[in-house]
Amino acid sequence: MPTAGRMRFALVSDIHGNLSALQAVARDIAHRGIQQVVNLGDTLSGPLMPLDTAQWLRQQAWLHVAGNHERQVLSWPLERQIASDAFTIGQLDGPSRDWLQSHTNPCDPRLHRGEMWPERLGADVALCHGSPRSDIEYLLETPVGETARLATAAEIDERLDGRLPPHIRLLACGHSHVPRSVRTTSGLLIVNPGSVGQPAYDDDHPYPHSSYHRIETGSPDARYAVVEQRGGRWACELVSVAYDFEPMASLADQRGRPDWSHALRTGYMPRP
Structure with a gap:
């Protein structure tokens, strides 16, 4: 909630069921x-x-925007789902499914106009998961070959797609797992807090200049961001939180996911 006439709040994204990382981030936020x-x-x-992550989060008074995995878990037939989504839907109970279903659609235009929770975030704040036009589109990164570079100003503008009214001064996004802040020439601050729970992954979704790419932060730390309005302008602090990642990495090993366990321990994807 705003205090002493200022807006200040935390952004988290891409928790991916990593309860240990989530609780470490929550403690840092509370501190x-x-x-x-x-x-x-x-x-x-x-x-x-x-x-367990859903049950813990259901006890918190946080605001939630749905990501592409919420859409996939809840609406795709089982035969279309990737292993992580199929495992997730098989674990959830009814109340947790209902809670997940209640998350705000990232394509809701009210999110892009600052009309969602203005009393709690400010009327000049817009939210999305990927970009304002798609929950599976990177806003601040562009895959090229096996890596992803910072998107150009022209690429970012094209992905914004004219969907933000001029009074929006802060846009928060996730999806790419890359902690980053970019301020456009118009003064719009775009913040991706990075991933709480998955510091590296790979993806074979086709892009114009890439058929396979890796996202790697190079650290097992959990990431989030703090945003604050200062003198009429939004400012951002990207935060890295160390936590005991070994129990989660060992759990990934037990689930037959060595790719996840390597990423959780190192912040890199394994190489052949």
Whole structure:
């Protein structure tokens, strides 16, 4: 909640069922005296602790935007789902499914106009999971070959697709797992808090200049961001939180996911 006439809140994203990382981030947020938290989606999907993560989050007064994995878990037939999504839906109980279903659709135009929770975030704040036009589109990164570079100003503008009204001064996004902040020439601050629970992954989704790419942060730390309005402008602090990742990595090993366990221990994807 805003205090002393200022807006200040935390952004988290891409928890992916990593309860240990989530609780470490929540403790750091509480230590800073921040009461308002916005979760930008991809909350449960993965081979870790989806049900326990959902049950823990249901006890928090956080705001939630759905990610692409929420859509996939809840609406795709089982034969279309990737292993992480299929595992997740098989773990969830009825109340947790209902809670996940209640997350705000990332394509809801009210999110892009600052009309969602203005009293809690500010009327000049917009939210999405990927980009304003798609929950599976990177906003601040462009895959090229086996890596992803910072998107150009022209690429970012094209992905914004004219969907933000001029009064929006802060746009929060997730999806790419890369902690980053970019300020456009118009003064719009775009913040991706990075991933709470999955510091590296690979993807074979086709892009114009890439058929396979890796996202790697190079650290097992959990990531989030703090945003604050200062003198009429939004500012951002990207935060890295060390936590005991070994229990989650061992759990991934037990679930037959050595790719996840390597990423959780190192922040890199395994190489052949």
